[in-house]
Amino acid sequence: MSEPTTAAITLNIDGADVTVPSGTTILQAAGGRGCGIPTLCYGDTITPKNACRVCMVEVEGSRVLVPSCSRPVEPGMVVRTRSERVDHSRKMVLEFLGSSVDLSLTDHVDEWNAEYGADPTRYGADAATLADQPVKVDNDLYIRDYAKCILCYQCVDACGEQWQNSFVIEIAGRGFDSRVSTENDVSLPDSACVYCGNCIQVCPTGALMFKSEYDMRSAGTWDEEHQTVVDTICAFCGVGCNLSLHVQDNTIVKVMSPSDSSITHGNLCVKGRFGFQHAQNRP
Amino acid sequence: MVGLATVFGAGGGTSSYAEAEIADVIVMWGSNARNAHPIYFHHVLKAVNAGARLYVVDPRHSETAQFADRWLGLNVGTDIALAHTIAREIISAGLVHRAFIERATVGFDEFAAYVDDWTLERGEAVTGVPADAIRELAHAYATANAAQLCWTLGITEHHNGVDNVLSLCNLALLTGQVGRPGAGLSPLRGQNNVQGGGDMGALPNKLPGFQDIVDDLARAKFEAEWGVEVPAENGWHLTQMFEAMERGDLRSVFVIGENPAQSEADSQHATHLLESLDHLVVLDIYLTKTAQLADVVLPGSASWCESDGTVTNSERRVQRVRKALDPPGEARDDIDILLAVAERLGQRWHYDTHEDIWDELRRLSPMHAGMSWQRLDELGGIQWPCYSDDRIEPSYLHGRLWADDPAERGRLAPFSVVHDEPPVEALDDVYPLRLTTGRRLDSYNTGVQSGGFSSPNRMGETIDVSPEDASLMRITEGELVAISSRRGTIHAPARIDRGLRPGLVFMTMHFPDEVDVNVITIDATDPKAGTAEFKACAVRIDKLPVDIPLAAAGD
Amino acid sequence: MDLKTRAAPPTDAEREAVESVLGPTPERSLRDVRGGHALKAKRHLLLPTLHAVNDRVGWISQEAIDHIAERLDASPAEVYGVASFYALFSMTERPAHQVHVCVDLACRANGALDEHDLPPGAHPSPCLGVCEQAPAAFVIDAGHVAQGVVAGHVTPVQIATWTAGATPSSADQPFRATAVPQAGDPSLVLLRRAGRIDPLSLDAYLGDGGFTALARAREVGPEGVIARVKEAGLTGRGGAAFPTAVKWDAVRTQAATPHYLVCNADESEPGTFKDRTLIENDPYALIEAMSIAALAIGATEAFIYLRGEYPRAEATLHHALAECRARGLLGHVGSEGFDISLRRGAGAYICGEETAIFNSIEGFRGEPRNKPPFPFQVGLFGKPTVVNNVETLYNVPGIVLHDGPANRRLFCVSGAVRVPGVYEVELGVTLGGLIDLAGGMREGSELQAVLLGGAAGGFAGPADLDLPLTPDATRAEGLTLGSGVVMVHDQHVDLVDQLRRIAAFFRDESCGQCVPCRVGTVRQEEAVERLAHGIDGTADGTVDLALLRDIGQAMKDASICGLGQTAANAIESAVVRLGVFR
Numbered sequence A: 001m002s003e004p005t006t007a008a009i010t011l012n013i014d015g016a017d018v019t020v021p022s023g024t025t026i027l028q029a030a031g032g033r034g035c036g037i038p039t040l041c042y043g044d045t046i047t048p049k050n051a052c053r054v055c056m057v058e059v060e061g062s063r064v065l066v067p068s069c070s071r072p073v074e075p076g077m078v079v080r081t082r083s084e085r086v087d088h089s090r091k092m093v094l095e096f097l098g099s100s101v102d103l104s105l106t107d108h109v110d111e112w113n114a115e116y117g118a119d120p121t122r123y124g125a126d127a128a129t130l131a132d133q134p135v136k137v138d139n140d141l142y143i144r145d146y147a148k149c150i151l152c153y154q155c156v157d158a159c160g161e162q163w164q165n166s167f168v169i170e171i172a173g174r175g176f177d178s179r180v181s182t183e184n185d186v187s188l189p190d191s192a193c194v195y196c197g198n199c200i201q202v203c204p205t206g207a208l209m210f211k212s213e214y215d216m217r218s219a220g221t222w223d224e225e226h227q228t229v230v231d232t233i234c235a236f237c238g239v240g241c242n243l244s245l246h247v248q249d250n251t252i253v254k255v256m257s258p259s260d261s262s263i264t265h266g267n268l269c270v271k272g273r274f275g276f277q278h279a280q281n282r283p
Numbered sequence B: 001m002v003g004l005a006t007v008f009g010a011g012g013g014t015s016s017y018a019e020a021e022i023a024d025v026i027v028m029w030g031s032n033a034r035n036a037h038p039i040y041f042h043h044v045l046k047a048v049n050a051g052a053r054l055y056v057v058d059p060r061h062s063e064t065a066q067f068a069d070r071w072l073g074l075n076v077g078t079d080i081a082l083a084h085t086i087a088r089e090i091i092s093a094g095l096v097h098r099a100f101i102e103r104a105t106v107g108f109d110e111f112a113a114y115v116d117d118w119t120l121e122r123g124e125a126v127t128g129v130p131a132d133a134i135r136e137l138a139h140a141y142a143t144a145n146a147a148q149l150c151w152t153l154g155i156t157e158h159h160n161g162v163d164n165v166l167s168l169c170n171l172a173l174l175t176g177q178v179g180r181p182g183a184g185l186s187p188l189r190g191q192n193n194v195q196g197g198g199d200m201g202a203l204p205n206k207l208p209g210f211q212d213i214v215d216d217l218a219r220a221k222f223e224a225e226w227g228v229e230v231p232a233e234n235g236w237h238l239t240q241m242f243e244a245m246e247r248g249d250l251r252s253v254f255v256i257g258e259n260p261a262q263s264e265a266d267s268q269h270a271t272h273l274l275e276s277l278d279h280l281v282v283l284d285i286y287l288t289k290t291a292q293l294a295d296v297v298l299p300g301s302a303s304w305c306e307s308d309g310t311v312t313n314s315e316r317r318v319q320r321v322r323k324a325l326d327p328p329g330e331a332r333d334d335i336d337i338l339l340a341v342a343e344r345l346g347q348r349w350h351y352d353t354h355e356d357i358w359d360e361l362r363r364l365s366p367m368h369a370g371m372s373w374q375r376l377d378e379l380g381g382i383q384w385p386c387y388s389d390d391r392i393e394p395s396y397l398h399g400r401l402w403a404d405d406p407a408e409r410g411r412l413a414p415f416s417v418v419h420d421e422p423p424v425e426a427l428d429d430v431y432p433l434r435l436t437t438g439r440r441l442d443s444y445n446t447g448v449q450s451g452g453f454s455s456p457n458r459m460g461e462t463i464d465v466s467p468e469d470a471s472l473m474r475i476t477e478g479e480l481v482a483i484s485s486r487r488g489t490i491h492a493p494a495r496i497d498r499g500l501r502p503g504l505v506f507m508t509m510h511f512p513d514e515v516d517v518n519v520i521t522i523d524a525t526d527p528k529a530g531t532a533e534f535k536a537c538a539v540r541i542d543k544l545p546v547d548i549p550l551a552a553a554g555d
Numbered sequence C: 001m002d003l004k005t006r007a008a009p010p011t012d013a014e015r016e017a018v019e020s021v022l023g024p025t026p027e028r029s030l031r032d033v034r035g036g037h038a039l040k041a042k043r044h045l046l047l048p049t050l051h052a053v054n055d056r057v058g059w060i061s062q063e064a065i066d067h068i069a070e071r072l073d074a075s076p077a078e079v080y081g082v083a084s085f086y087a088l089f090s091m092t093e094r095p096a097h098q099v100h101v102c103v104d105l106a107c108r109a110n111g112a113l114d115e116h117d118l119p120p121g122a123h124p125s126p127c128l129g130v131c132e133q134a135p136a137a138f139v140i141d142a143g144h145v146a147q148g149v150v151a152g153h154v155t156p157v158q159i160a161t162w163t164a165g166a167t168p169s170s171a172d173q174p175f176r177a178t179a180v181p182q183a184g185d186p187s188l189v190l191l192r193r194a195g196r197i198d199p200l201s202l203d204a205y206l207g208d209g210g211f212t213a214l215a216r217a218r219e220v221g222p223e224g225v226i227a228r229v230k231e232a233g234l235t236g237r238g239g240a241a242f243p244t245a246v247k248w249d250a251v252r253t254q255a256a257t258p259h260y261l262v263c264n265a266d267e268s269e270p271g272t273f274k275d276r277t278l279i280e281n282d283p284y285a286l287i288e289a290m291s292i293a294a295l296a297i298g299a300t301e302a303f304i305y306l307r308g309e310y311p312r313a314e315a316t317l318h319h320a321l322a323e324c325r326a327r328g329l330l331g332h333v334g335s336e337g338f339d340i341s342l343r344r345g346a347g348a349y350i351c352g353e354e355t356a357i358f359n360s361i362e363g364f365r366g367e368p369r370n371k372p373p374f375p376f377q378v379g380l381f382g383k384p385t386v387v388n389n390v391e392t393l394y395n396v397p398g399i400v401l402h403d404g405p406a407n408r409r410l411f412c413v414s415g416a417v418r419v420p421g422v423y424e425v426e427l428g429v430t431l432g433g434l435i436d437l438a439g440g441m442r443e444g445s446e447l448q449a450v451l452l453g454g455a456a457g458g459f460a461g462p463a464d465l466d467l468p469l470t471p472d473a474t475r476a477e478g479l480t481l482g483s484g485v486v487m488v489h490d491q492h493v494d495l496v497d498q499l500r501r502i503a504a505f506f507r508d509e510s511c512g513q514c515v516p517c518r519v520g521t522v523r524q525e526e527a528v529e530r531l532a533h534g535i536d537g538t539a540d541g542t543v544d545l546a547l548l549r550d551i552g553q554a555m556k557d558a559s560i561c562g563l564g565q566t567a568a569n570a571i572e573s574a575v576v577r578l579g580v581f582r
Ligand SMILES: Cc1cc2nc3c(=O)[nH]c(=O)nc-3n(C[C@H](O)[C@H](O)[C@H](O)COP(=O)(O)O)c2cc1C
Pocket: C235, C236, C237, C238, C239, C240, C241, C242, C244, C264, C265, C266, C267, C268, C269, C349, C350, C351, C352, C353, C354, C355, C387, C388, C389, C390, C392, C393, C561, C562, C563
């Protein structure tokens, strides 16, 4: 029988006893994101698919390493967040991804490569890669650069059952040929996409990007240092969705939504996500 | 809001969005939330994906209906008939919540007697919905642990919109589906901050916080704070204002952020009345069609990103809007403009900050008293009522109705005996098609704001017709046709929509510059709320003459 | 679902194929439509529906995808995502006549054409599960009555005629019992009916003591059955050797209902053909065994997930299930009774993994699930579920009828032996003893290596002939019995070439879900290729050998499922035990 979620569970992490409510994951018990355990496919608003395997830890008694982002704690668990095996597998995951896709816009990767001694170049210039595919620009609102995609499944889950329920993009193919795709890879305008941008919101790698950001980056004018982020409320209907406006030079350059909003959980519709242009295109 | 206030005394949705997630039956009535309120619908889908059943009542098999366990495609304007039939079925199947009715309501017997002849058979005959579907919805709603009943403009934009709402409230009273977590009535506001406007007293009969203008005590409080006398009589609502213009009693109008020249049903007439005013002032962020008629235009700011303040959403949550941009050119903050106007009118209003204005409201409106800006920031907004700054009230309203203590229970909720009335405009041989209107996902109202971005899905205005009607009239996809009502004729391309049945046609009102749908809609309005009947008028469709070479047509 | 309506409707053939599984296309209703949960509950029919279209037309068009999506309240992208997971489906147009030629280990060891030497129009295929007849090919003719024939001992000339449009006759199929060299031996338990009893006759089965074990099981009840299975010490024969009674009892005692039973007949481990042999020769025994297992765990519904490349086993089971239903031995009466649905895989080794099989049956991509929760808690359709291998289940009737240890095991002996086939032996026979049983080495062959347990297993060498073939003894040697593969390689086989194939197999069959396996299997293959071609800069290959170790360790430690966790085993054992690449 599963215990009520309020029950407290005590486990040992890196030698220290920790007591947390049952249902907590090892990662949360260890302090959540930023506690030192790297994460890639784990996001704020999506139940993790635990596909990237960079957050693995050692649990005593377990034959294999364990994904800390999704394994619930158990009483008496003994967890090591660093060990030779742990470090080795993190290093290899970073190398596997670094040698097959473009991680240049993925947060923390340089830092982690240094920490775990990952060298994605050691697989040679002929190593199979997905980083050389062209960017998909098929509409004026957002672009898809799957050369950067780590297949974290978050966009698929955001577009699918976890939030948007549009199911416009899915993982297609198998193995190294797996990719995020519409049916038969039709363009977004030919798909049922409603341009809510909830996939962009969760993408950790910059593979999905506002066209405005993409254009500014291409032109060399994207300047995150000089951007402000202001939270406000969408004006397009009575639901009251929370917006985070990213502003550069008195111009909105992209719109996200706070993942902790009880209304949106980070999600918007096309009007909230892309309707901002009306404010600044006034005649 | 009028309907809910009549029954429960407060004009706001009774539940929070998150409560939709714990409901096990959800009825979306006259609401295409998938398009019009997509993020509210996310909460509904959470429940659905966890096993809740979804019923959608809508003349069209809409985008929302695609998700339904059962869609009930009623005839336009037969909502009350359907509600009565459901009520009758709930009563005759013995599914009423006796204890709740006895304790919390008045007028049950009269109501039960009134709806008694709304049998399933009669309901089917009037609404067109199969009796078995009505029965299923009635039983599901009545036997749910917690049911949500949601509606939007499909209910309110009728000449009898308030009666429609009252008839839905009856269902909640019958079954006790209100005043409990997850059980409630949720009207979804079409416009940003409609709720907030009401909260702030932008209603002809209310002061901020829904305090009656005719209430001497309430007025005295405001008079003391403001140092002026507040007239003790109700003002006019929009329809009454137009009537007053018609009569010549209203000669000067100050329009703030509205576009009545395009948004009113029968817009030609509305434009004519605005033109004939002595003085028209428009404060807007665009030079709208209305602004083009004005004597003075005051360029304002986009409140959601160029100013600081608050808005209230459909779950009564007051949230902060914040300034992210400086308004362009000579545009100014709306509050600055209002202060300046007041000054010209001889009133020196002094506030150091926008927050000062808010704090004044908190002093005057008990339901906002506990909402300091700091608290709004910390808590991600607060639902009203919030009487005190050390407490949060339950997320649902009217829990009092379940109280044991009659004093705590307060005013009992009345059942409403409302009459089923067909749409004002009947169909006939000349205008045999029922036109109803609605929204598309990527556009908003008259399109002024949503026109600013390039949506790959935007298709412009169309006249949507069923495949059957299209083939009967020999209309093809994209063909430009004439749509006429008793008031005028417009042209639009046809779009064939399998979600429509024969006899029913659909348009949006998002593209008035290309196709002014309000030329043909009817301006019959609800006497109680002043909402226009956008949802039902009689039209005909004619093919436009085209020169087809006879030889080509022949073989 | 947000629907985007594309103009083109499906063809009549596509629509009919869809209707053959989902029933008539409903009329457009103008007043009330039932959708939502009722439609979504049909999602598990997606894979059968895709099969129906693929069988009928030979491929699955965009229009067919849209139509299927609409019928199942799924999105076209979801349908495409599922269809593109399986090797037997094509979303681009192709001829109705398709030739799949096995290029896998046993066939290579028996002179099969190399992937690169196939004539145009022939598709390379992983092991077709007829390794005793290697080399093998599988010819499919889509159409009104789709036909599939698996032929053994194929020659390049035959392949050329088939790719030119001819279809092998059923005479090209090996006899059912050919795979059982011991057929008729009275000491056989699991294989005792092979070649003796007509597999297409329920009466023959009943006449041979059929369904007496089920009757006995009803007498002793669920707990009695489980006690016997426990007593017999039955462990899983699908590869993991987990105690069967433990699984059964865990499901039996779960509060959540219903409980499900899944028979894992996906048999895709290269070199494995025992489950096919059992089903083709004695189908009713599987039905009886499943009836007993269902009784024990409290299930009223079961599935057999049969690999897609087994047309004769499928026809045999179809026939047997229909007969049993007709005689009231299967079928629901109201909520009572027990029935078995037959599901066909579509070319994905990973779907034999015990949680991937759930996703595949449910109509999703066959990706393994994260564990915990385990299948006994949250399995098929989210309910407590037992997954058992075919051979495991064949042990059950005997255990229920006669007390005594479950100590018979099947081995799939292929390669350079005189009489390849499925051998039933008492647990404890040595590797050398088994090879002798199979007639010893072929004329002129000398033992070079034995692949034990399949591609996920490992290599033994000539020094291991005395190794007893028991789980414990093999484990002690760092080897595994796995699914009972004993693939004998003689001196003519290029082991490096076999390792290249093993690496390619895992690269092809990785589901792609987790990084260590998705990318690791590719990097492993690249390193093996470099070593095979001597491209490594260092003469002794130390850099790539070290890389292989690094990759293997990460796949073992960090992959989600058994595929990634074992993808380096065989290569590692060849390097370590046999000194390949040294
Ligand atoms: C990649 C992979 C493929 C597998 N394929 C099969 C298979 O085809 N047949 C099978 O019985 N077990 C297969 N298994 C083992 C199953 O996961 C599971 O352990 C087995 O079906 C349980 O049944 P048993 O206890 O009766 O052996 C596979 C495992 C993995 C990791």
